[in-house]
Amino acid sequence: MLPPVNFLQLLLPDFALILLGYLVCRYTALNRTVWEQVESLVYFFLFPVLLFQSIVRSPLDLGATSSLIGAGLLLGLSGIGLSYLLPHLPGLGRHIDRREHAGxxxxAFRFNSYIALALSERVAGTQGLLLIAVLIGVCVPLFNVGAVxxxxxxSDTGFLRALVRNPLIIATALGLAANFAGFRVPVWLEPTVSRVGGASIPLGLMAAGAGMRLAHLAQQKALTTGVLAIRHLLLPLVAAGLAWAFSLDAAQATVLLAFSALPTASSCYVLASRMGYNGAYVAGLVTLSTLLGLASLPFALGFLRGLVVSA
Structure with a gap:
């Protein structure tokens, strides 16, 4: 049986850190000049360490979780495809700025890894942690490529050039290679690596708050509605269909549904900002996505899970 989860309690720390970053940047001497350096630290060092550690933490059993992997990859491709399609939709597309859409x-398809790990353990125990580790390992490379x-x-910078120089993709590739090679972070080094990677979450969220300009959301209403509807409504529905189609067991279906309804990644802001796009707008989307998780997670893990598991 699915244990009760307080979603407000789970998501409140992330939202509070975004708000704290906003207030600190606006009302103290720690202004944008300071936070630009924080963004660089998170993007080039802290978050890559977190990604690498998350992927190498548990062996990827591709055989035992092949159905979940297939469903997860199809879910990811659906999110990427839907997000790319937005500027081309009749009626909606003409209201979407193509450059804003690129950033x-x-x-629409990336996810908050920290919440993913915490939530999966809450709803499916140690098995949930293993299953979400598998999804992170196989989906993060796809999502990072889809984001870049x-x-x-x-921006005409060259896709392959941007790809091979992106620290998040480099960390993901190294993590997968290390996992398949059987490498694990030595026990004596693990506390240090955990603290370095863990620092990326609060600093990334605070940097998103520091860069946030909520007025940008009102200027891009069609794009805002489109990407958040995909993230918090359409992807949970797709996940429910995939869980049924792949005949996932209760634990795998639960993890896939949780995965589909997560708030978007806090690093979306850092990536957009560092690649020269409108980071303030993306920071606003990260904030709204965190709030919308309070609705999409109960929807996915309550109503949709009930339909899938009882089918």
Whole structure:
């Protein structure tokens, strides 16, 4: 039986850190000059360490979780495809600025890894942690490529050049290679690596708050509605269909549904900002996505899970 989860308690720390970053940047001497350096630290060092450690932490049993992997990859491709499609939709597309879309498209399919790990353990125990580790390992490379491609393409910097120089993709590739090679972070080094990677979450969220300009959301209503509807409504529905189609067991279906309804990644802001896009707008989307998780997670893990598991 699914244990009760207080979603407000789970998401409140992330929202509070975003708000704290906003207030500190606006009303103290720690202004944008300081936070630009924080963004660089998170983007080039702290978050890559977190990604690497998350992927190498548990062995990837591709055989035992092949159905979940297939469903997760199809879910990811659905999110990427839907987000890329937004500017081409009749009626909606003409209201979407193509450059703003290039920076914001990632919000529709990327996810908050920290909340993913915490939530999976709450709803499915140690098995949930293993299952979400598998999804992180196979989906993060896809999602990072999907996030970088429209920005590199729109800015004419060259997709392959942007890809091989992106620290998040480098960390993901190294993590997968290390996992398949059987490498694990030595026990004596693990506390230090955990603290370095863990620092990326609060600093990344505070940097998103420091860069936030909520007025930008009102200027891009169609794009805002589109990416957040994909992230918090359409992807949970797709996940429910995939869980049924792949005949996932209760634990795998639960983890996939939780995965589909998560708030977007806090690093969306840092990636957009560092690649020369409208980071303030993406920071606003990260904030709204964190709030919308209070609705999408109960929807996915309550109503949709009930339909899938009883089917």
């Amino acid at each position: 914001a498209a990632q919000v 491609w429209p920005m590199a393409r729109h």
